[in-house]
Amino acid sequence: MRAFALKTLYFINRAVIHPVSALSSVRWRAAQSRFSCSSSPAEEKPRASMLRHLTSKIKATGPIPVAEYMREVLTNPVTGYYVRNNMLGPEGDFITSPEISQIFGELVGVWCVSEWMGAGRPSQLQLVEFGPGKGSLASDVLRVFSQLRAALGGASVSLHLVEVSPALSRIQAECLTGNQNQEADSEDEPVYRRGETSGGLPVCWYRRIDDVPAGFSIYLAHEFFDALPIHKFQRTEKGWREVMVDIDPEKPDQLRFVLLPSPTLASSTLIQADEKRVHVEVCPEGGVIVQQLANRIAEDGGAALIADYGHDGTKTDTFRGFKGHQLHDVLASPGSADLTADVDFGYLRRMAGGGVACLGPVSQSDFLKNMGIDARLQVLLRNCSDPSSRQQLVQGFDLLTDPRKMGERFRFFSLLHHSRLAKPKTPQGLKMEKKSPAPLPVAGFTELSFS
Numbered sequence: 510m511r512a513f514a515l516k517t518l519y520f521i522n523r524a525v526i527h528p529v530s531a532l533s534s535v536r537w538r539a540a541q542s543r544f545s546c547s548s549s550p551a552e553e554k555p556r557a558s559m560l561r562h563l564t565s566k567i568k569a570t571g572p573i574p575v576a577e578y579m580r581e582v583l584t585n586p587v588t589g590y591y592v593r594n595n596m597l598g599p600e601g602d603f604i605t606s607p608e609i610s611q612i613f614g615e616l617v618g619v620w621c622v623s624e625w626m627g628a629g630r631p632s633q634l635q636l637v638e639f640g641p642g643k644g645s646l647a648s649d650v651l652r653v654f655s656q657l658r659a660a661l662g663g664a665s666v667s668l669h670l671v672e673v674s675p676a677l678s679r680i681q682a683e684c685l686t687g688n689q690n691q692e693a694d695s696e697d698e699p700v701y702r703r704g705e706t707s708g709g710l711p712v713c714w715y716r717r718i719d720d721v722p723a724g725f726s727i728y729l730a731h732e733f734f735d736a737l738p739i740h741k742f743q744r745t746e747k748g749w750r751e752v753m754v755d756i757d758p759e760k761p762d763q764l765r766f767v768l769l770p771s772p773t774l775a776s777s778t779l780i781q782a783d784e785k786r787v788h789v790e791v792c793p794e795g796g797v798i799v800q801q802l803a804n805r806i807a808e809d810g811g812a813a814l815i816a817d818y819g820h821d822g823t824k825t826d827t828f829r830g831f832k833g834h835q836l837h838d839v840l841a842s843p844g845s846a847d848l849t850a851d852v853d854f855g856y857l858r859r860m861a862g863g864g865v866a867c868l869g870p871v872s873q874s875d876f877l878k879n880m881g882i883d884a885r886l887q888v889l890l891r892n893c894s895d896p897s898s899r900q901q902l903v904q905g906f907d908l909l910t911d912p913r914k915m916g917e918r919f920r921f922f923s924l925l926h927h928s929r930l931a932k933p934k935t936p937q938g939l940k941m942e943k944k945s946p947a948p949l950p951v952a953g954f955t956e957l958s959f960s
């Protein structure tokens with residue numbers, strides 16, 4: 510069983526290659542954390558309505574926390590960046606690993622099956638993805654499920670997508686179900702869209718995790734936590750102070766950062782007593798979601814795989830914007846660019862608490878190598894004779910794993926049910942001790958050996 514992840518790769522023989530023709534023009538910019546391309550989309554007009562909305566809010570109530578600014582800009586139900594845009598891919602503002610190479614989603618799919626097996630093959634398997642973007646990751650994972658149908662046995666599989674953007678949910682629905690999906694009649698429905706994949710698996714869309722049904726689940730979040738709102742704090746001689754967004758008094762159509770002279774509830778409660786840094790970013794919404802994941806996993810079983818760029822409580826100012834694959838001033842033309850901040854995995858681990866086991870973070874390069882990306886690339890290359898497709902496969906592999914590109918900055922972190930790592934107890938009172946089997950290693954976080 511040790512070599513499960515690697516062995517299964519050889520059953521997944523389909524070499525479908527995503528249309529990543531723009532990869533040849535893709536460029537990695539060391540200063541940036543979002544993956545960047547050289548294409549430059551047409552200049553957009555500043556998002557005047559979002560700016561108007563923010564300035565009237567600030568005029569009415571005073572400067573707003575960075576978290577409120579980020580939440581409004583990204584997910585305001587009318588003018589929010591994610592709600593309006595299709596920002597992913599060479600034509601958009603950034604590109605992500607599942608869009609770069611099919612291998613990424615396939616290896617995550619193998620991870621899901623491996624964790625389902627490690628949990629004792631429960632009869633129900635809910636695959637839950639947060640922020641599924643274009644639906645490519647879920648689609649690649651489901652392809653692996655279908656190829657490993659025999660291993661999955663009769664498990665009843667369903668797909669659950671937590672997505673705030675109606676525009677992106679339509680793109681996901683098209684990718685995953687073709688036209689086999691329908692929007693809910695009323696906006697109040699917790700399941701706002703439902704459909705069925707061509708293989709007959711049910712798919713449901715939700716706005717928040719609370720609406721996803723309980724049950725054994727594998728949770729995936731790729732480049733999701735970095736999009737959640739952060740508070741920013743600065744250490745001063747008088748103690749921690751919160752960074753706020755205000756209107757620039759000299760240019761009333763522009764915003765600027767200010768430091769509040771007195772503490773806020775957030776600055777008094779969100780910073781650790783032994784904090785050493787001078788500037789800190791905290792994402793309480795991410796903390797709450799991780800707590801919910803931990804509670805669900807502790808109660809119903811399952812595992813979560815969180816992949817994002819991030820650090821272990823060491824970085825300071827990471828808040829940045831992306832537009833047309835270039836860095837963008839976070840306060841300029843709000844709503845026209847993506848906003849993001851590195852994920853603090855140390856904070857997520859603290860918020861997960863003791864009810865679950867946490868693994869990682871490990872680098873993307875280590876995770877994918879442990880999952881057998883080298884072997885998978887060789888299989889795909891053997892089945893592919895078209896020179897440009899072969900070149901794309903190799904380029905995608907290089908981008909995902911090279912430590913100078915995405916290999917080192919992107920990290921994988923997992924929450925697991927405690928029973929997953931616990932050594933089985935030796936029955937008491939037995940004279941002849943029966944050697945109990947060690948738990949299955951957690952794929953991706955352990956180097957698999959063939960010995």
Ligand code: SAH
Nearest residue numbers: 591605640641642671672673674731732736
């Ligand atoms: N996981 C995809 C997309 C990453 S972009 C990929 O790696 O390619 C971030 C995704 O999270 C988008 O689908 C966006 O609409 C969604 N999102 C952002 N904030 C959200 C929130 N608060 N709740 C649910 N989805 C959110």
